[in-house]
Amino acid sequence: MTTLHQRHRAVLPDWLALYYAQPLEITHGEGRHVWDADGNRYLDFFGGILTTMTAHALPEVTKAVAEQAGRIIHSSTLYLDRPMVELAERIAALSGIPDARVFFTTSGTEANDAALLLATTYRRSNQILAMRNSYHGRSFSAVSITGNKSWSPTSLSPLQTLYVHGGVRGRGPFAHLSDGEFIAACVADLEDILGQTRGGVAALIAEPVQGVGGFTSPPDGLYAAFREVLDAHGILWISDEVQTGWGRTGDHFWGWQAHAAAGPPDMLTFAKGIGNGMSIGGVVARAEVMNCLDANSISTFGGSPVTMAAGVANLSYLLEHDLQGNARRVGGLLLERLRAIGAGLDHVREVRGRGLMIGVELADPSTGRAAPELASAVLESTREGGLLIGKGGGHDSSVLRIAPPLSLTVAEAEEGASVLERALRTL
Ligand code: PMP
Numbered sequence: 001m002t003t004l005h006q007r008h009r010a011v012l013p014d015w016l017a018l019y020y021a022q023p024l025e026i027t028h029g030e031g032r033h034v035w036d037a038d039g040n041r042y043l044d045f046f047g048g049i050l051t052t053m054t055a056h057a058l059p060e061v062t063k064a065v066a067e068q069a070g071r072i073i074h075s076s077t078l079y080l081d082r083p084m085v086e087l088a089e090r091i092a093a094l095s096g097i098p099d100a101r102v103f104f105t106t107s108g109t110e111a112n113d114a115a116l117l118l119a120t121t122y123r124r125s126n127q128i129l130a131m132r133n134s135y136h137g138r139s140f141s142a143v144s145i146t147g148n149k150s151w152s153p154t155s156l157s158p159l160q161t162l163y164v165h166g167g168v169r170g171r172g173p174f175a176h177l178s179d180g181e182f183i184a185a186c187v188a189d190l191e192d193i194l195g196q197t198r199g200g201v202a203a204l205i206a207e208p209v210q211g212v213g214g215f216t217s218p219p220d221g222l223y224a225a226f227r228e229v230l231d232a233h234g235i236l237w238i239s240d241e242v243q244t245g246w247g248r249t250g251d252h253f254w255g256w257q258a259h260a261a262a263g264p265p266d267m268l269t270f271a272k273g274i275g276n277g278m279s280i281g282g283v284v285a286r287a288e289v290m291n292c293l294d295a296n297s298i299s300t301f302g303g304s305p306v307t308m309a310a311g312v313a314n315l316s317y318l319l320e321h322d323l324q325g326n327a328r329r330v331g332g333l334l335l336e337r338l339r340a341i342g343a344g345l346d347h348v349r350e351v352r353g354r355g356l357m358i359g360v361e362l363a364d365p366s367t368g369r370a371a372p373e374l375a376s377a378v379l380e381s382t383r384e385g386g387l388l389i390g391k392g393g394g395h396d397s398s399v400l401r402i403a404p405p406l407s408l409t410v411a412e413a414e415e416g417a418s419v420l421e422r423a424l425r426t427l
Contacts, residue, residue: 029056046390049403053273064313076303083308096264101290104282104303108242108271109137111281119203122292127160129204131167135212150395165189179219203236208255211243214392214399215359223259239265247324250355278310323406327355334413360400370396385419
């Protein structure tokens with residue numbers, strides 16, 4: 001009998017990544033749990049960043065989607081769309097960007113693509129600064145500003161991208177420096193790169209906490225220090241908040257707020273879980289930047305009423321239940337517990353994170369090198385234990401990634417930590 005996995009392999013691209021030697025078919029979910037086609041139940045410590053910001057099958061979102069789908073699913077371009085205006089108003093107000101305008105897309109890739117179109121048009125330049133080890137999507141242009149080459153096929157895009165140090169704190173030539181020295185070294189690197197360019201550079205795009213790159217971030221304040229240099233050259237700052245927005249990092253609603261002295265970015269992009277699984281992405285920009293395009297443009301599905309209804313219901317739930325505060329509290333406990341577990345294990349190099357975005361970096365104890373095979377083994381073994389986690393990192397993918405829905409309870413955090421502890425101890 002042909003399995004779904006074999007049928008998938010026969011008809012879908014070879015590069016469409018799948019987790020696990022025997023990939024999982026998820027059939028339904030509730031709260032922080034999902035079930036597979038064989039009826040096994042898993043605690044979901046990764047779906048929060050992929051799709052499910054708040055909780056699986058959240059009744060408030062399901063109801064909003066069903067009601068809107070029962071009324072009309074139309075395009076939000078050419079005609080007025082009440083849910084789109086409402087979600088845009090709420091995001092603009094939350095963004096911190098003065099005179100903010102919002103453009104909706106259907107994915108993070110497309111959001112970054114739109115930000116690039118705006119930045120390059122506004123600045124009349126195809127030169128972009130991006131961070132080493134970054135990930136910004138899979139399109140022709142997004143691939144060409146992605147520093148993490150394990151997730152970035154060759155792109156012949158005409159964008160000229162220059163990669164800057166600073167996204168990764170614990171590895172690379174500046175790892176041994178103090179926080180202040182690290183920031184100074186990264187600023188010097190940025191100035192050095194700019195000194196080698198000719199003509200203007202359009203923008204710097206950066207994830208406040210690198211997601212695919214292994215949940216790693218610079219010391220707070222790096223982007224404030226960068227901002228001074230960028231401003232001196234008129235270069236725009238785009239904060240890719242696809243993983244860090246909506247309170248995931250606990251202390252802040254947006255990742256850029258950890259660098260608050262920088263002030264709000266010129267643009268931010270968002271996507272992933274904001275529709276709790278419905279495909280929403282978008283860009284927020286100052287009106288002057290957003291309105292720099294000199295012809296009409298449309299997006300047939302960006303801002304579709306059904307996805308916007310999900311986005312409004314999801315955001316309302318998240319704010320009413322203070323899920324950002326929950327991410328801070330429960331994420332803080334989980335980080336502490338995982339640090340205590342990691343401290344006794346010589347193949348755990350570092351446990352780090354903010355809110356419900358926690359990375360456990362593994363390394364080969366004898367060489368200190370990245371250990372992707374250990375990370376794969378932990379993924380298989382936590383799955384056996386009823387826990388789904390993710391992985392990431394540089395070209396070597398040896399960081400375990402933990403990003404549950406933001407409604408995670410303390411009991412669930414403890415349960416997940418115990419499963420992970422068993423997997424790490426039996427390596
Ligand atoms: N930016 C970041 C920071 C991301 O993590 C991702 C997705 N992993 C994207 C952009 C692209 O989003 P999408 O997969 O929705 O195109």
